Amino acid sequence: MLDLILSNQAARMATLFGIFVIVAGVAMIVIGVVNRRSQVRAGLQQIANSNAVMVEESATSLRQRENQNAWARLADMIERTGLDLTDTKNERLRDRLIAAGYTHPAAPRIFTLARLGVMIMMPLYFVVLMFAYSEETPSFLTLYLGCSLMGVLGLYLPNLFIQAKADRRKEEIVNGFPDCLDLMLVCVEAGLGIEAAMDRVGREMVKSHPLVSQLLSIAVLRLRAGATREEAFRRLADMARVDEIRSFTTLLIQSDKLGTSMSSTLRVYANEMREKRRMRAEEKAHRLPVLISIPLVVCMLPTMIGVLMLPASIRVVRDIFPLMNR
CATH class of the missing domain: 1.20.81 (Receptor-associated Protein)
Incomplete structure (x- = not known):
């Protein structure tokens, strides 16, 4: 059989074609199996990624909920000591917090607690900085004015933060x-x-x-x-x-x-x-020329006036002032 294949040209070509068909068929089967496995692996990876994203989102929401509950428990503990955290304009404050995205029932009390904490911590921080980095002992007037300014800032900064967050959320x-x-x-x-x-x-x-x-x-x-x-x-x-x-x-x-x-x-x-x-x-496009004119006037106009007036000023100093002294 081998001698017939080696001696006959047609038999040799048929044998080579058969071997090619077998190898090609085996290769296609292997490629198909590999592709199916890769598709299954990609599908499983996608499902795993989606599950991971869902778990991460749920974990994030649970973590936020736990943080809110922790702040609420802290506010309850402070109120049990006798300090009332209820604001006199509680409904208006709650509306502002809801507009900023804080919908927890204890949000007004937590905000009042945070505002009190900031109002106390900022003057203390100012006093620590003055005694730590000042070579001389600061005077009572300096400490009084600085602590008063920091207290006012601590009183209004949380309101500004809530207002800015509400504006960003609305936008x-x-x-x-x-x-x-x-x-x-x-x-x-x-x-x-x-x-x-x-x-x-x-x-x-x-x-x-x-x-x-x-x-x-x-x-x-x-x-x-x-x-x-x-x-x-x-x-x-x-x-x-x-x-x-x-x-x-x-x-x-x-x-x-x-x-x-x-x-x-x-x-x-x-x-x-x-x-x-x-x-x-x-409207924003029409506001651009007006907004651009402000830095133009502030930065470029004094320079242009200086460039235009400098030669005349030099001429006055060189020619007019000597004539006035004679």
Whole structure:
């Protein structure tokens, strides 16, 4: 058989072709098995990563909850000693804290405790710095004025921090809400109900706009827990503390009561929100020349005046002043 294959050209070619087919078939089988294993491994890795992200997010939320509970327990311990941490304008303070994103029931008492702590620690820090880095013993007037200034700063700095955080939160919600409306409009026009659309949009916008996603997810959870649409939407507006979302929830409540189409309502309001976002962008663009003129006048105008007036000043000193002395 071997002699026939070696002596016959056709038999030799057929044998080589058969060997090639066998090797190619084995190679394709091995490649297919390796690809299937790699696909399975990639799928398992993706599932593991998603589970790790979920565990990390849940751990983060649990850690934040534990920290809030720890602060609440500390506030309770201090109140049991006889110090009342209730603010005289507790409702107004709670509204400001909710606008900044602090929705814990003990948030006003924790804020009052933090403000007292800052107001006490800043004067003590000033006194320590004065005695540690001053070569001479500071006078009583210096310590009194410095401690008074630090105490006033410690009293108002937490308020400024809360106001700045509320402004940043409002800006993030306002910037992300038009995209949320567009995506919700697509979901409603595709056949989803308003609850399913809010749930879908809340899950899709976790990474891009987390604050809007959190508000929508909480509203969906309230609806699933048995709350009416009016109650859930009003609670959504109270949590957001943003005029755009308040108007949106009022529009949804009216549409639900009157029985009008949700898709047309969302389309009209989405167009209005896009127009408002465009107007805000144009307003910022028109403010740029005014804002640029301030450093232009402060930095460049004195230099230009100096360059223009310097030759004349030198000429006056060289020519006019000698003539005046004669």
